[in-house]
Amino acid sequence: MPRSFRTAAAASLAAALALTAGAPAVADAPDARAAVGQPVELRVATYNLSLNRAAEGQLESDLATGENAQAQTVAEIIQRANPDVVLLNEFDYVEGGRAVDLFRENYLEVPQGGAEAVEYPYAFVAPSNTGIPSGFDLNNDGTVGGGDDAFGFGVFEGQYGMAVLSKYPIDTDAVRTFQTFLWKDMPGALLPDDPSTPEPADWFTPEELEVVRLSSKSHWDVPVQVGNKTVHVLASHPTPPTFDGPEDRNGRRNHDEIRFWADYVTAGPTSSYIYDDEGRTGGLKPGSRFVVMGDQNADPHDGDSYDVAIDQLLGHPRITDPLPTSEGAVEAAELQGGANAAHTGDPAYDTADFADNAPGNLRADYVLPSKNLQVRDAGVFWPVRSDPLSRLTGEYPFPSSDHRLVWVDVKV
Template structure:
């Protein structure tokens, strides 16, 4: 049995609660139509979706599943939970002397749930381990931000600061007549837009490092029992851009994982450029590799790719309308 696992930062976050549901139900939003086309064209069996606004009763996700099924690609099983994005704290979390701003939430967000995550699957899902509430201070060998030797922005703020800017989930996927595949997914913060304390850079580093600590059994919960695959947005390129690149470098070199190095499906890019997964405006930061699908080394990989059509391909306009990010997939054989 072949299974395609994909990750896609669809950037479907809106500026207010309920607006994503409105846009999905309208059936006329060009970005949503483009995102649906990208997914229906690449046909993942298991998809982690980032940049998707969360609502408590999952109305937007249900509507999105229905729209996707109408495109001929049904993913009937889904998981979503309240993310840290936009989760109110009441404290000054970025040290600018003000409260109640998007950066004062547990993770950046104008409202609770903005830019959340979801998992869609052709196969049933088991009980999810949700690490959204895991405190940054509880991560072994963490590198928290400080200023003048004291916790930044304050001891009170750092005491409640969660590690995940959006979420970290271990989602068991029950493959037919096969193993339970543990899908490890996350959406790390960008490592920039902070000050000399490097709060975002350090948090990005530790959000990536979380998975190795988890696999080591170094957290308060045991490591997953069975095959695993990381699929998510690290928001960090191993060779270019700002950020503490040793985090992603160590993860890619971890002997427990295999980096299939998914490459562009249609462009003429070569070398590291063919691995890029996002098209940010030039001159900075430009194209980078920030989304990853990393299966356990014990799993058989039969294919991998970054859905990036060539210039002149009509599908490229659709891909550009959908998101600055590209869908990344890895094919596994069980």
């Protein structure tokens, strides 16, 4: 299917770009019932596939031939889960969508490891705050420059970016991005405090607060057209709540990045403060269908996230938690021990295989539908060791990613 391109100007440093072009199996092509308004079962997924690279241009080079082993492995996982819509986290942003095109053409549209090829004729990519210099000493180490002083941590612009792939059309005219939303403009923001001074919430100077953005990557509202209905894909990848100091600036930012979606899907004054990169204000309209998706870097019971960070979504009155599980996560926690033995959360819900000593395996990745989407099934792609497909997830050093693909089937 031929692909076309549409670029929408955004009030950020770059433009938002829209591109048109085990788990139980679902049909490859979108259900024809959507065309006549009948209910459709939609599989939505999120996958931090760790296709980030250490240098600018490296991802595009790795995807150019179709022979990169890691890309083949993560592509096979996507093919076997076969979601209709999937959010890819840690997929470096490349201007013009070249990396997304290469991944689709050279990997997803080519059978991998005995799996069937899958086509995603629609995609959305846009710039990420990662690696964009702020011009300020945001980590207060006495120097300006480097990844820790960027708007989002990254050694080059776009590192750790993201992309949305879809079998259904994306309403590009209605996409909203929130890359440039300032952290200080969130009412009651958990701005970090410098513990060495008596003043509150003063880690950032007044001048820095005028430029510090909330999103460590970005927040996107990507409307997907399923027949005559719209499902809003609310995509993000909040910062890990670590790699800081007693000021807990990353933990607090993680909390507020998660809070952004909780406020966005709440009608009325709660979301009235929100503005997007084109200056439009307010949150999602009441009654809208949506799915909050992404690596939220927050576990409801264990790990280093700020208290109740993810509970802002899990306990939201408009959101369903499908509680996807896997047997592989239970097995891994038992075999690996370490920090896992002290966790209070059920390991069946884990989605990430982190270091055994700390923090251990965690539930970090979420697909959270609105309550007006009926959940039919859910799972995490994390096979047990005896399953032949465990070769795709493996153990450290992982052949694919330290995260697992999470999928949910909903009725639209």
